Amino acid sequence: MTRGSRLHIPHPPARPGEEPDFSYLETSPAGAIARPDINAKTADIEHLAVELIRVLDDDHNAVGPWDPRLDPGELQIGLRHMLLTRIFDARMQRIQRQGKITFYMQSTGEEAVSVAQGMALRPSDMCFPSYRNQGLYMVRGRNLVDLMCQCLSNTRDMCKGRQLPIMYHWAEGNIFSISGNLGTQFPQAVGWAMAAAIKGEDHIAASWIGDGTTAEADFHYAITFASVYRAPVILNVVNNQWAISTFQGFAGGEKRPFAARGPGVGIPGLRVDGNDFLAVHAATQWAAERARRGGGATLIEHVTYRQAAHSTSDDPSRYRPKNDAAAWPLGDPVERLKDHLIKIGEWSEDRHEALIKELEHVVQAAWKESNKYGTLTEGPWLDNDLMFDDVLKELPPHLEKQRAELRALEE
Amino acid sequence: MTRGSRLHIPHPPARPGEEPDFSYLETSPAGAIARPDINAKTADIEHLAVELIRVLDDDHNAVGPWDPRLDPGELQIGLRHMLLTRIFDARMQRIQRQGKITFYMQSTGEEAVSVAQGMALRPSDMCFPSYRNQGLYMVRGRNLVDLMCQCLSNTRDMCKGRQLPIMYHWAEGNIFSISGNLGTQFPQAVGWAMAAAIKGEDHIAASWIGDGTTAEADFHYAITFASVYRAPVILNVVNNQWAISTFQGFAGGEKRPFAARGPGVGIPGLRVDGNDFLAVHAATQWAAERARRGGGATLIEHVTYRQAAHSTSDDPSRYRPKNDAAAWPLGDPVERLKDHLIKIGEWSEDRHEALIKELEHVVQAAWKESNKYGTLTEGPWLDNDLMFDDVLKELPPHLEKQRAELRALEE
Amino acid sequence: MAQMNMIQALNSAMDVMLDRDRSVVIIGEDVGYFGGVFRCTDGLQRKYGEHRVIDAPIAEGGIVATAIGMGVNGLRPIAEIQFADYIYPGFDQIVSELARLRYRSAGDFWSPVTIRTPCGGGIRGGQTHSQSPEGIFTHVSGLRVVMPSNPYDAKGLLISCIESDDPVVFFEPKRIYNGPFDGDPDKPAIPWSTHAKGEVPDGHYTIPLGLAEIVETGSEITIITYGTMVHVSQAAAKTAGIDAEIIDVRSLAPLDVDTLVASVKKTGRCLIVHEATRFSGFGAELAATIQEECFWNLEAPIGRVAGWDTPYPHAFEWEYFPGQKRVIAALSNIMEAK
Amino acid sequence: MAQMNMIQALNSAMDVMLDRDRSVVIIGEDVGYFGGVFRCTDGLQRKYGEHRVIDAPIAEGGIVATAIGMGVNGLRPIAEIQFADYIYPGFDQIVSELARLRYRSAGDFWSPVTIRTPCGGGIRGGQTHSQSPEGIFTHVSGLRVVMPSNPYDAKGLLISCIESDDPVVFFEPKRIYNGPFDGDPDKPAIPWSTHAKGEVPDGHYTIPLGLAEIVETGSEITIITYGTMVHVSQAAAKTAGIDAEIIDVRSLAPLDVDTLVASVKKTGRCLIVHEATRFSGFGAELAATIQEECFWNLEAPIGRVAGWDTPYPHAFEWEYFPGQKRVIAALSNIMEAK
Numbered sequence A, B: 001m002t003r004g005s006r007l008h009i010p011h012p013p014a015r016p017g018e019e020p021d022f023s024y025l026e027t028s029p030a031g032a033i034a035r036p037d038i039n040a041k042t043a044d045i046e047h048l049a050v051e052l053i054r055v056l057d058d059d060h061n062a063v064g065p066w067d068p069r070l071d072p073g074e075l076q077i078g079l080r081h082m083l084l085t086r087i088f089d090a091r092m093q094r095i096q097r098q099g100k101i102t103f104y105m106q107s108t109g110e111e112a113v114s115v116a117q118g119m120a121l122r123p124s125d126m127c128f129p130s131y132r133n134q135g136l137y138m139v140r141g142r143n144l145v146d147l148m149c150q151c152l153s154n155t156r157d158m159c160k161g162r163q164l165p166i167m168y169h170w171a172e173g174n175i176f177s178i179s180g181n182l183g184t185q186f187p188q189a190v191g192w193a194m195a196a197a198i199k200g201e202d203h204i205a206a207s208w209i210g211d212g213t214t215a216e217a218d219f220h221y222a223i224t225f226a227s228v229y230r231a232p233v234i235l236n237v238v239n240n241q242w243a244i245s246t247f248q249g250f251a252g253g254e255k256r257p258f259a260a261r262g263p264g265v266g267i268p269g270l271r272v273d274g275n276d277f278l279a280v281h282a283a284t285q286w287a288a289e290r291a292r293r294g295g296g297a298t299l300i301e302h303v304t305y306r307q308a309a310h311s312t313s314d315d316p317s318r319y320r321p322k323n324d325a326a327a328w329p330l331g332d333p334v335e336r337l338k339d340h341l342i343k344i345g346e347w348s349e350d351r352h353e354a355l356i357k358e359l360e361h362v363v364q365a366a367w368k369e370s371n372k373y374g375t376l377t378e379g380p381w382l383d384n385d386l387m388f389d390d391v392l393k394e395l396p397p398h399l400e401k402q403r404a405e406l407r408a409l410e411e
Numbered sequence C, D: 001m002a003q004m005n006m007i008q009a010l011n012s013a014m015d016v017m018l019d020r021d022r023s024v025v026i027i028g029e030d031v032g033y034f035g036g037v038f039r040c041t042d043g044l045q046r047k048y049g050e051h052r053v054i055d056a057p058i059a060e061g062g063i064v065a066t067a068i069g070m071g072v073n074g075l076r077p078i079a080e081i082q083f084a085d086y087i088y089p090g091f092d093q094i095v096s097e098l099a100r101l102r103y104r105s106a107g108d109f110w111s112p113v114t115i116r117t118p119c120g121g122g123i124r125g126g127q128t129h130s131q132s133p134e135g136i137f138t139h140v141s142g143l144r145v146v147m148p149s150n151p152y153d154a155k156g157l158l159i160s161c162i163e164s165d166d167p168v169v170f171f172e173p174k175r176i177y178n179g180p181f182d183g184d185p186d187k188p189a190i191p192w193s194t195h196a197k198g199e200v201p202d203g204h205y206t207i208p209l210g211l212a213e214i215v216e217t218g219s220e221i222t223i224i225t226y227g228t229m230v231h232v233s234q235a236a237a238k239t240a241g242i243d244a245e246i247i248d249v250r251s252l253a254p255l256d257v258d259t260l261v262a263s264v265k266k267t268g269r270c271l272i273v274h275e276a277t278r279f280s281g282f283g284a285e286l287a288a289t290i291q292e293e294c295f296w297n298l299e300a301p302i303g304r305v306a307g308w309d310t311p312y313p314h315a316f317e318w319e320y321f322p323g324q325k326r327v328i329a330a331l332s333n334i335m336e337a338k
């Protein structure tokens, strides 16, 4: 029956054993694209959804109208946050491999997205992240011990043992709780932004999902409600080319960039080199200012690459060439910012090495401290009673009964 | 708290008591838009999603490259189907008002969509309609008695009494069952089309939803899957400007035509004068041929106006000017085709009057016959046992038991 | 005090809350300018503005999701789902998000959304305007599920729900919007003004969540029911001449087990009546709990009268609806047992 | 005959059906080239091509919807939902469409979709990789709901589901994919090769839908259970030294009431065990039915052991999971009653 199948099936350009091939990727030269006024009409800037906003050129210079002209000091801070994110990820990955936490997800190669965006937002702006935005926590300065204790589900776990590792949240830091269900936070961010507008406040919301997740209903709800109510929100699609084993073509990225979904419903779409710290920062600033001044939502697609496995449960060598990441045409975000800083004389290989050492030490010290609050195998442990709290605000009678039943059993 | 609300709330241009105002409607002159090759690249024909494909000009001539050059005979048939649809609707509306059926929904003013599209498709193409596509049944020649018996839930009801009036279906006629849940049929049509492609057949699917329904998840699933698998399907958005009481701006139509959602995911979008029989026919032909030749899906937005109330449960005078429909800039589809036929010398006022009389008679006769199979108040009635059939293919034990319980009670 | 039907009582509850608490907002399809397809929000947009009574796109999932986000940002949203039959596109946001947010964030985030939705049949609505899906939501930890049976309760309970920091799904049995209904469609409609619970205070008052109400005291059997079926059960018990204790559950989850158990221990017999389909309906939980708690007092098996396990059929509405006849048959069955 | 674990058995069922019936297709996230995150479809795309084993966008609602459309067009789709916790975005398409299509069109349209989805906890998956939402689906008229407890049944039941013209939600308890599990996470893992039901024919065979299986005959009490908990219950009864009749429900809806009732009438006592949360879980329906049918034979209240009424907590997994300890406590309770 399928002899003559005419169904189109998207194909990634290369499978294991084949040479990496990124010829499908459409790019623009750094500096080539004009930066429109933040009040530009959506209809006049549709091209931004298909071109690629880039600032750092191949010689490591920042060029063109999107250059955010950040202080070298700020760039160094950005580099530090990205490196910290990467080193933290690498350490936690090893820790998972040693069986000390149950699960982990790295953001390797995508650090510029969270870090540059986190820095371009105000601390009072509300973030609705996915599970690959740990960089936001670095920018906003959450104690690493808190993050690690969450991953350990130990007595200091912010989630009181209820969530998988990395499903952080931080109310004071304005970072929302992560769900396991993909995409649900996207329209929630729009609702949050609608409330900010209703209250007449100028805080904005930002949210992140992956390329694969754009196929979910929540993506559609988010862009639709954001368009209808002109909600002050930045909606980010982190196109790291993969959704577990499926290539972005399976989410409809083959025919048209994800950023183009924005103009499709009347909100601007920006397609940005997600490995270019400066471009990400600039695009975010543009969208944030537009939102704050009442111009409504922007959809930003960050073109980047998932260098690591999807999660500790995944093995990408089963579905893509081993050396894929190295061949990615947009390079590595940490390397590119480092090279730029060196180029402008604000950084050096030595300082870089020293910083890595320092951050490894910081991470190591945090890990040591975290273990004091308990591990998978060693106490102290969370009190079992906590399992029954927070289902509702007050413990209802049936849970009181179940808690008593468990207590009795444990005796 | 809302003193300073900055939320944008869409507004219809006129409310009851105000003058109708359709200045928001962007149109193109008839004949002004080029008809691209059916193999055109989506990226090259994005303008078709914002311009308005029109064939009939203000002098009732058919002009420009989209003129489908149909035989006068075909046009007369189209006129007949549209008139029959309208007369059927008017009669059923009256019948509901007399309390003889429980509910009804008219398609007044939107007849060209179903009729011209139904005629442009092949009988073997599969239709997944909404509740306002009764014109498809006229085109495909379903006995009016069958439709009326469904509305009566009588002994000849194709749905065996299980559905609200107008929720028809017709397996042999390749028209799918109507659900009460908005939009669900849209991605189902895509699945049907995928299966046709898998089987190597050249049948295509077509589906219809309203402007309001584009906000539902199913719309997004449909365009996404259609894009990913290049499914041979025509996805139609019938933008009749209203979703019950809410203006199309609440679905995101204020900023950008619904047709533009197509290019947003990489499928062509055509924005068509939905009251122009020839334009609708031509656009459908284009999309059908493209789909049949392996070019994949097209999203067509039909710009039209819901002249009547949403349903028999609705009273539009509560939310829009009473004379709105008369002021609609794109006129009335029946009148426009009639005027065109007269203009080309293939029709006359007299023939028109005679046709109306004839069709009124046809409808009246069908109603008389339908009543023989039972009405709300008079038998014969459907056997109660039928309530338990078709839940599963075979009657399971628990329903056998429940059926017996009911039988015992009824004795 | 005023005479109110259920629509007016619900409207009054929202009016009172919009007036008292500037964080209260309403969002839903046709709720704003139009005032709702059942007119429950009639006049509220005119009074409180279109930034607080907000017309929404037709996207139940988007409505729930944005309401959640608004709740996280300090508002207290009331989301209307036009028919309970259309709540399913919002199911993931309700179950995975609204219900679990407080738990997964250890109490640091939560969203006090109240979802109002008309349910139930008996209005010739066919399979997609008649459903009673409340049982499904009672299985979801982290939600409150409420269904009133009269105007007085409707207002008091809805105000409690809006004020509650827990998420609530609030089902409104639309068959009794305009008057109590004893299950006989051939009788002329009766207005709420004929019913004691049609007297409703104009201002603010609450009925606590989590408490059932004994609407008839009796000694021979306990009928546990809610929504429209409260009235059908009352009429049936009367017709059958059975001295039934009739309990209106009102708060389905968390459930007032104590009141139910005390009654069944007293009467020794129990019938559960609801309109939703029987298999795995909420009556199953009620029966399972009652048999466990009252086993030694039960003189007969607990009976269930419920909708048949089919979709709600348009033409067979009154054969489907669990009317007095079926309640009476079940009552006799149980009374005659042993 | 071969030794198969549950993953291999499921894979074999699909392999057999793809081979026998060219209308069978598979669609789901990561099911194609990759072979599924649990590897249930491993090798099938290589063997049958990417037009029959189809990788899908991440849109559970779209997967179910397109599967429905394919089914209407003569295919026989198997849709995989990667985790049962992610079935909710597809809920409307399952409940309003898949389940009701045959009924609303009076049998003229129907779609024989089988939805496969891994469920249950005990794998440190946290709140969104551990849920057991089967009870919800049993309340939906027009669906079959199935959950196997071993490789032999998994294959035979899955083939029946694929061949069935009714829509099915087929739950796969992922904790026992690789081996039976008695509830003790500290014991070394046991492979299916040690279990009689790990012997699986290579070819085509079916296990009829709608039939429960008595996995242990006994006289003192009936344990009604399914999925992972079959094994926990067996171990618990053994540890407790109770001569329990243990029934694996397998087909939850429609339910094999006769087998359950006959057993409880014989033993006079009944315990229901499932992993899903207790309140309004499927155990409620089981208890409600059993008390109704077996009232006069019951010597003690029917007990329920189930997950606590909270989300599935990552750190408290083994305090949450209804393990042997809780089953044994409930058994003694019931045995000692009166």
Ligand SMILES: Cc1ncc(C[n+]2csc(CCOP(=O)(O)OP(=O)(O)O)c2C)c(N)n1
Residues within 6 Å of the ligand: A132, A180, A181, A182, A209, A210, A211, A212, A213, A214, A238, A240, A242, A243, A244, A306, A310, D029, D058, D082, D086, D089
């Ligand atoms: C609703 C839902 N469906 C499926 C999954 C399983 N799942 C987890 S991550 C993932 C891939 C997501 O890909 P993408 O959106 O591109 O994000 P990335 O992981 O690349 O950052 C899938 C399918 C889920 N968590 N939630």
Ligand SMILES: Cc1ncc(C[n+]2csc(CCOP(=O)(O)OP(=O)(O)O)c2C)c(N)n1
Residues within 6 Å of the ligand: B132, B180, B181, B182, B209, B210, B211, B212, B213, B214, B238, B240, B242, B243, B244, B306, B310, C029, C058, C082, C086, C089
């Ligand atoms: C899922 C769902 N939500 C809400 C409704 C109630 N409803 C029925 S028709 C309608 C308006 C639809 O408007 P539109 O899509 O523009 O179609 P039109 O009626 O204008 O043809 C609404 C909200 C429904 N039937 N299904």
Ligand SMILES: [Mg+2]
Residues within 6 Å of the ligand: A210, A211, A212, A238, A239, A240, A241, A242, A243, A244, A306
């Ligand atoms: Mg990705």
Ligand SMILES: [Mg+2]
Residues within 6 Å of the ligand: B210, B211, B212, B238, B239, B240, B241, B242, B243, B244, B306
């Ligand atoms: Mg409309």
